[in-house]
Amino acid sequence: METMTSPFVKIRRDLHQIPExxxxxxxTQRYLLNYLQSLPQEAIEIKKWKTGLFVKVNGKNPRKTIGYRTDIDGLPITEETELPYRSLHEGNMHACGHDFHMSIALGLVTYFAKNPIDDHLLFIFQPAEEGPGGAEPMLKSEIMQEWKPDLIFALHIAPEYPVGAIALKKGLLFANTSELFIDLKGKGGHAAYPHQTKDMIVAACSLVTQLQTVVARYVDPLDSAVITIGKITGGTVQNIIAEKARLEGTIRTLSVDSMKRVKDRILSLIKGVEIGYECEVSVDFGSMYYQVYNEEKLTEEFMDYMRNHTDIQVIECKEAMTGEDFGYMLREIPGFMFWLGVESEYGLHHSKLNPNEAAIEKAISFLTKYIEYKGNR
Structure with a gap:
């Protein structure tokens, strides 16, 4: 891990200790506000939105507004690193790199507050990316409608890539995602008298098995989809047949049409389980994140700029089954998202994630140059 030399590394470490x-x-909002209010205020306007922030840096001769979005929330994960600045909030951790994202965004705001360019800049500090989803309601807010950018972009750290490298592609980058919660209710009873009960452990296990046929038999083999059941709960003790059971999972697809087909098939399977196991089943698809689709012209321009004007390694990557609610913003505003390499042994959402902090200054440096290029032409 790099020795701390940058003020934005210190900021990252401060934020890492207070994941929410x-x-x-x-x-987090208070920390961000305190820092932002310490900057020269001549060109800055700041507006709160719930636990997030909109920060506008007014341009000198504006023709357009360039948007940059960062997410600010953490995950319900108990940190297992030995870092001296590990999480002080028991059970929560910045295990997806949002502390990195925020420190990079603050680095950009700092530079442009002191060195405004021709165009307006809008920095969006978005809450609830990990759930229940902050991008869609933030997009619909009055503040966004007033300050809506003409183009927008964002980054996400990637532990698998070299420090400071960027990885992206034109078109689809991240999948459509949906939560999945299924509750089954039957009739409990004594383990010795199963014929007098409706066992929801058995029904739930059967349904899990049936769900695995959805992708194999109802999704185009040239498309891609995933159904994962990550949690099963049910029952009380070993000698009581369970009256209730609950499945919790996620759905990922590479097309909007496939998401609809998968959900329709799940609903059909549930009807069959209700009949076959004489029970009641309810389903909640929870929050859904729209696919991240990079606008081709802007993405190609960004890649060309990085190749021709910086020493940053540019990697053309494949699409991933990860989800990001930034997709809602890209559905309405042309733009793109890219991966930023941070070279960590442990991956995203891991309790030992420890990204290389050298990526922070690298990202601030090349993004400052790109925004100046984009906002002065």
């Missing part, structure tokens, strides 16, 4: 869940980012 979606729409609970009160300390």
């Amino acid at each position: 869940l979606g729409f609970q980012e009160f300390k």
